[in-house]
Amino acid sequence: MHRFLPLLLAAAAGTAQAQTAPAGPPPPAPTAEPVAPAVTVDIPGPQAPLPDLPGGEAVAWPDVVSTSSGDADAPDAAVRYSVEVSGLAELGLDDEFRGLSTLWLHRGEETNLAQLGRRIAEDRDLVDLLLRSIGHYGGQARISIAPGTAAAPASVVRVVAQPGPVYNFREITITASPGAVNSSDPARIVGRLLPIRVGDAVEAARVQSAQDGLPIRLADAGYPFARITLPDITIDHASRDATLVQSVDLGRRGVFGAIRIDNGVKGMDEKHVALLARFKPGDRYSNAGREDLRRALVQTGLFGAVAIKPGEGAVREDGTQTVNLDINSEAAPMRTIALSGGFSTGQGVRAEGSWTHRNLFPPEGAFTARAVAAQREQVAQVELRKRNFGQRDRQLLVAGGFTASQQFAFAAETLGISAALARESNILWQKDWTWSIGAQALITSQRDRSVPGDLRRTFTVLALPASVTWDRSDDLLNPSRGFRLTTRLGPEFTLRNQSNFNYLKAQFEATAYKPIGDSLVLAGRFHIGSIVGANRGVIAPDRRFYAGGGGSVRGYVFQGVGPRNEDNVPTGGNSLTELAVEARYRFQALGQDLGIVAFVDAGEVSTGTTPAFDRLSLGAGIGARFYTGFGPVRVDIATPVNPQKGDPRLVFYVSIGQAF
Structure with missing residues (x-):
């Protein structure tokens, strides 16, 4: 300072x-x-x-x-x-x-x-x-x-x-240094990069800042080895102004050359690092490109520290000079144990644990073993995730395991395997466009609780889910402006009792965020879905649409929105509609970053393939937000506005991240 x-x-x-x-x-x-x-x-x-x-x-x-x-x-x-x-x-x-x-x-x-x-x-x-x-x-x-x-x-x-009078710069002159490697006039380049103009005050701090930043700006302009001498400043106390003469040797224009990395992390060789770079050998050098590569290496989670030093390479026939990048790194701990817990009305207590080795299959091949123990769900699963798979920001995900679920609408035990190829977004580089395409195969034994006396039936399902998202929001975890549009399509082929049938599951979701002043954000969500090609009764119960819960219609328990049988058991449906509006107010209090939220949610599940919009269930409530470095912690309390028989008066949710 x-x-x-x-x-x-x-x-x-x-x-x-x-x-x-x-x-x-x-x-x-x-x-x-x-x-x-x-x-x-x-x-x-x-x-x-x-x-x-x-x-x-x-x-x-x-x-x-x-x-x-x-x-x-x-x-x-x-x-x-x-x-x-x-x-x-x-x-x-x-x-x-x-x-x-x-x-x-x-x-x-x-x-x-x-x-x-x-x-x-x-x-x-x-x-x-x-x-x-x-x-x-x-x-x-x-x-x-x-x-x-x-x-x-x-x-x-x-x-x-x-204070005495303010002195201002009357004249600024940029000249080539004597004996400069690059004898061309640097005024055109340096003049627009030097953040000092004629008429500016002669502020020593600003002059020093300009000197500190000029090498970086010149490197971004393609001159990484510029030699900059301190400026000559002449002060005239009579006219209360000054002149500045800046001498610069731009050096040769740089182009990216070879990338060399130490062996700090297994599998992270020059070939894989080159895949992360957004530049190719021969492209014009820039500090921004070098810094982007450094951040990409940090984002892998495999490095505790990364330093990239540019070095002078050979001079090419066209007069440019190659800039080689030498990467020095320190490996981060590769193994992680994670534990989490939660609670919601209707689903009860939930505990989850996982063990991850982030580079078990180098490079960037993470293996995770995950288990969930909850009142209504049990999971044992393994997962292989290959980040930057053949291309930057593309990942391959293969997962398999066993799940058991005891929900209000059904009971199911499922053994399955899935694979997906996706372009991912992350906090450092939030993408405008992301996509995913995959395949899922599972064998599941299920009982439909909405059908009295229904025996367990076995379903064999092959699904081909795909999605695409257009994200114009300003933040991945806590957006305050912009919008997101997501489309999901999933043809599914089912074998049951030696008969087969198929159908298409389609969904569209839109969210929008509008700031009002500095502290208030209005947020809205619309979600619609339809299953076409098979009626509700033949579809496996856990593949149908349900609504209600913390990520759906608050004020209702999970599966609490939609048609029910005479015993008040949810039946699920072929179509889904969800709407939500939130007012998010953020403030500082007691040394903490806090927020309060008021919201109204609505939703409907219909047995037909087209939403009817005639039996919307409404929920309203308030929530608290505790903002942290990894996103907001959400605590919501909601009540159903037009409850059905058996719906609770209040529903309580705790989770990480905004509702949408």
Whole structure:
């Protein structure tokens, strides 16, 4: 925050001339000093701090004025003091001063007058440095001491800053360095990359920032090995302006060359790393491309640290220079154990655990064993996930296992295997378009609870699910503006009792987010689905549509929305409609990032293939959000507005992430 202070007296080395004091009420006239002669300062290395502006010694400092009366205390007398500061807050420098001031640091302590005098001198210089950091030169820092009284024995040190005029750049010149490898005029390139313009204030902090950022900007423009000397700045106190001369050797234009990586992570060789890069050998070099590759390596989860250093390669026939990338890395722990739990009315307590090896099948072949123990569901499953499979951001997922489910509508035990190829989105690179295509084969024994006396029947199902999503929202976990559109299609082929039939399961979902001010977001969701080609009675019970629950229609338990038989058991259906509207208000309280949500949900399940929109079930409620680094923790309480027989008065949900 304060690293620029040693160079605030100047933005660069050069020549300067002390002129007459600026107009305005003059300070007490100091003893006349000779005008500082023109001085040329040797340019240090590019990483050295910028030297002081020549001529700065010609600016007169006001004397320290004491308003105390009577004889001075003995030098070793102990005093206590408070500090009052004025004139800096209006310039945005008050916090900076308090963070660096020795007077402020030691206020309230017992201090002798010699120490106090040194602190006053230091803070007088500090005020001038701060004023110059934002372009004010020739100002005054008046520091006075008011003695204490019987009622308030502590003395008061008053610091009054009177900023001088703002100096501005009158002329900025970009030239090629003597003996430059690239002798072409760099003004056209550097001029648009240097964030300083004619008319800008001569702010030392801004000049330093411009110098720090110029190598990165030039590298992004294709010149990774540019050599930049410190600028020459000439200050003219008479006209209250300055000129800046910047010398640059652009070096040769760079193009990407070879990628070399150490053996820190098994399987992450040059061939696989090249697959992650968004550039090819011979493409114009840019720091942005290099940083994108570094972030892609970090995103794999296999690296604890990654550093990519560009190195000078061969000069090509066209005059460009190859830039080789050397990657140094540290491996992250490969094994993870995860435990989670939850609760919802109707589904009860849920516990889930998993063990993952993120690189068991290198490169990036993660193996996960997962188990779920819940009141209404039990799962034992293994999964292989290959990220960046043949192409960046594409993954192959193969999973298989056993599930048992005891829901209100059915009981099922299923053994299955599935595979999918997908283009994935993630927090670092949220994609506009994502897709998935896969296959699923399963054998399931199920009992339809909505059919009295129904015996278990065995279904053999082959499904070919596919989906595509257009995502224009601003955040993957907690969107506040934009929209998402998702279409899912899944033809399914079923064998039951030596007879077979097939049908198409289609769904469409749209969500939208609209900010109202800085803290309020309105969010909406619409979901519609249909099964065409088979009636509800022959379809396996767990393949039908159901509604109700925390991710569907809140205010109802899972499968609590839709038609029921005479025993109040859900039957499921061939079509589905869900709608939801939320108002999300986010705020800070008790040092936490919190939110409250009001929502209204609606849904319907119909036995026909087309939604009827005639028996919508409504639910309403409120929720709390606890925002964390991995997304919001959601706690919702809802009630059914038009309940059916057996529906609870209140339903409670706890989960991670927004409802949609």
